[in-house]
Amino acid sequence: MSELETLTETIVSCRKCPRLVDWREEVARVKRKAYLGEEYWGKPVPGFGDAKARVMVVGLAPGAHGSNRTGRQFTGDASGNFLFPALYRAGFANQPNSESRGDGLILKDMYITASGRCAPPDNKPSTEELNNCQPFLVCELEILQPKVIVCLGKIAFDRILKIFAQRGLTFAHGAVYKLESGQWLLCSYHPSQQNTSTKKLTPAMFDAIWEKAKELNNRK
Numbered sequence: 001m002s003e004l005e006t007l008t009e010t011i012v013s014c015r016k017c018p019r020l021v022d023w024r025e026e027v028a029r030v031k032r033k034a035y036l037g038e039e040y041w042g043k044p045v046p047g048f049g050d051a052k053a054r055v056m057v058v059g060l061a062p063g064a065h066g067s068n069r070t071g072r073q074f075t076g077d078a079s080g081n082f083l084f085p086a087l088y089r090a091g092f093a094n095q096p097n098s099e100s101r102g103d104g105l106i107l108k109d110m111y112i113t114a115s116g117r118c119a120p121p122d123n124k125p126s127t128e129e130l131n132n133c134q135p136f137l138v139c140e141l142e143i144l145q146p147k148v149i150v151c152l153g154k155i156a157f158d159r160i161l162k163i164f165a166q167r168g169l170t171f172a173h174g175a176v177y178k179l180e181s182g183q184w185l186l187c188s189y190h191p192s193q194q195n196t197s198t199k200k201l202t203p204a205m206f207d208a209i210w211e212k213a214k215e216l217n218n219r220k
Contacts, residue, residue, distance in 0.1 A: 003143045007136065008046040011117055016132045020118035020125070027064045027119060041071030047113030047140055048072055054109055054217050055092070056146035058137070058156040060190060061116035061125050068119035072101045073112045078193040086191075086203065090210035109217070113140055115159045123192075130159065138163055148216045149183060150209065153190030160185060173205065176212065184216040 015021050028042025045062045059079075062068045066077025074080035075098045087110070088096035094106040116125040116133050125133075137159060141149075151157040154171040161169060164179050175187040188209040189201040196202075 002051065004047075004051055004140075007139050007143070011044050011046040011136050014044045014117065014132075014136075017118065017129045020116075020120055020129055023064075023121050024062075024068050024119045027068055032065045032069075035065060035069055038069065040069045042068060043071070044117035045071060045073055045114070046117070047111055049107035049111035050109055051111075051144075052109075053107070053111035053144055054147040055111070055150065055213050056140070056144060056148070057110060057112045057150045057152065058160060059112070059114040059152045060155050061114055061123065062119040063123070064119045070100050072098070073114060074098065075100065075105075078196070079191045082191040082193075082196050082201075082203075082206070086206045086210055089207060090214060092210065111140070111144055111146070113137065115156050130155070134159065134163070147183060148186060148213050149179075150186045150188060150213055152188050153192075156190075157185075157187055173201070174209065174212070176216070184219075186213055186216065 025042050028040030031040060045067045059074060063077040066080060067073055067075055070076040074083050080098045084093055084098040085096040087093040092108055092110045095104065098105050115137065116130055117136060141163065149160055151160055157171045164181060166179055169177050171187055173187060173189045177185040179185055186209065189195050191201060191206065
């Protein structure tokens, strides 16, 4: 078993945060009307993608009826419906849709993970809950050693800064920083429906992020 597979098993079996365990399992039991016939995942959601990826994408946390239902990051909700077409256009994904763990999606040179692994009430994990998840993100960084880290949203940005003990950096869409480790940090607004429906984040803005990620990845 690979290090990532072992880590995945550890993540999926985690029950450190009582509030999140109760919420994710209640959502999975009650279900949304549109998904009554589906079996919800209802567990922590691990990262996924290319085990040799040089680009790591860090999001916030699973959506209650998205990743908490499908068991795969950004799969089955509006955020994923905005993210994966962009990754397909940029050549990081073999298809523009992400509906279920068995839909044939393959990521190329990319691994997608999150700051929190369980769906939080109101999409707001507490600091303590994020701290409980932090070791999982640290392990992924150590295993993959990505060249480029793309943070989707300020919470992901703050989590990465905490891991690398970096100070004085400011989150802004499109901002690029070279960490003391030599890795590149690229910032983007999160592709939440709140950001995309208000045009705070447009497809063109998002496409520019992935083109920049490719450029940084190819730098010597």
